[in-house]
Amino acid sequence: MQEAWPRVIAHADMDAFYASVEQLDDPGLRGQPLLVGPRSDRGVVLTASYEARPFGVGSAMPMTRARRLCPQAVVVPPRFERYKAVSKRVMRVFADFSPAVEALSLDEAFLDMTGTGHIFGPPETFGARLKNAISEATGGLSASVGISATKYVAKVASGYSKPDGLTIVPPERAKQWLAPQPVAMLWGAGPKTQRRLAALGLATIGDVAAADRRWLASKLGKAGSHFHELAQAKDPRPVARSRTAKSIGSERTLASDVKSETEIAFQLRRAADAVGRRLRRNGYVARGVRVKLKRSDFRSLTRQRGLAEPTDVSEDLYRMAVALLPEFNDAGPFRLIGIAAYELDRRTEARQLHLGMGEGSRQQRLDAVLDQADERFGPGAVHRAGDLIRQSPIGPEVDLDFLLDDGD
């Protein structure tokens, strides 16, 4: 009985989202191994269709490796605008079922379903209805759904029988259900932590649950206690309905790895211009800037910092990004450079374009000119003078905007 559950939390996750959208839009791609990602060899796979996965191909794998493993795969470049449009429909379905939806990305979310049993039925019934509604709203895409009494177990459950899965783990069985799963399923345990757990002789979640908590904490610090709790299926975190994890980001994989500070700054400038433009177009100001660098060995590094004042001025984003560089303490070379603006607020007052004096207003005027040119001639038609002296055979700009609660 649902009423016996302290909380009812669902985690819904679209199956091979980008690849499934491509197969939905182009019937010729259905049933085929498909890789969504850049056609160039320098990028990574964003999503592999289920037909490609038996070849050992998965997301975040370098494209060269994926094509070697699965040479017959069709490679399709990503269409983020389309994925975002489909995502909005999916998120609307979630909102129909629960007032408390916490989106984790374009294609997955937690739904707090506590106390809705009288409307949507017990978890089995509700889960099936949710999956049907998603399929109907998207024209046939499938999602996998996990339902339990905690966020953590719901998330593991949604991944348990992908694709098109529905896994329900009643709270009294949760700890036992988790026990045989590998430690890789511990939320937050990256490859490094997994190796450390393995070195401690802990292979399954059950092993972690059975370990002495203080011993685990002495080996892994705070994370040790946290994993111990998760392994007991204890996870008090609420579904954060008010979460506004909005951000606007731009990153590129470069044609060749860069090391020089000038070149890095040039790429940051380009990204800051793109991000600033989209902040202004969408009517947002940002309270923080995050820089992402990916090393030649594919390790991603990020540094972020809050701004003294919220801004939508490209120059402000750029300056903060450059100021963050020393904090990386890494000389590169880097294969990818990106910026995201986070903690976004709606710009409330009408934007003031002071035609007066001062550096701030000069930057705003420059932004306005660049924005207008962009609208008239298309993105990238107008560059800052510094850009022109560089030939820049670089990959496509990947737009990482995350503005799900944008209204429509």
Ligand SMILES: [Mg+2]
């Ligand atoms: Mg997914």
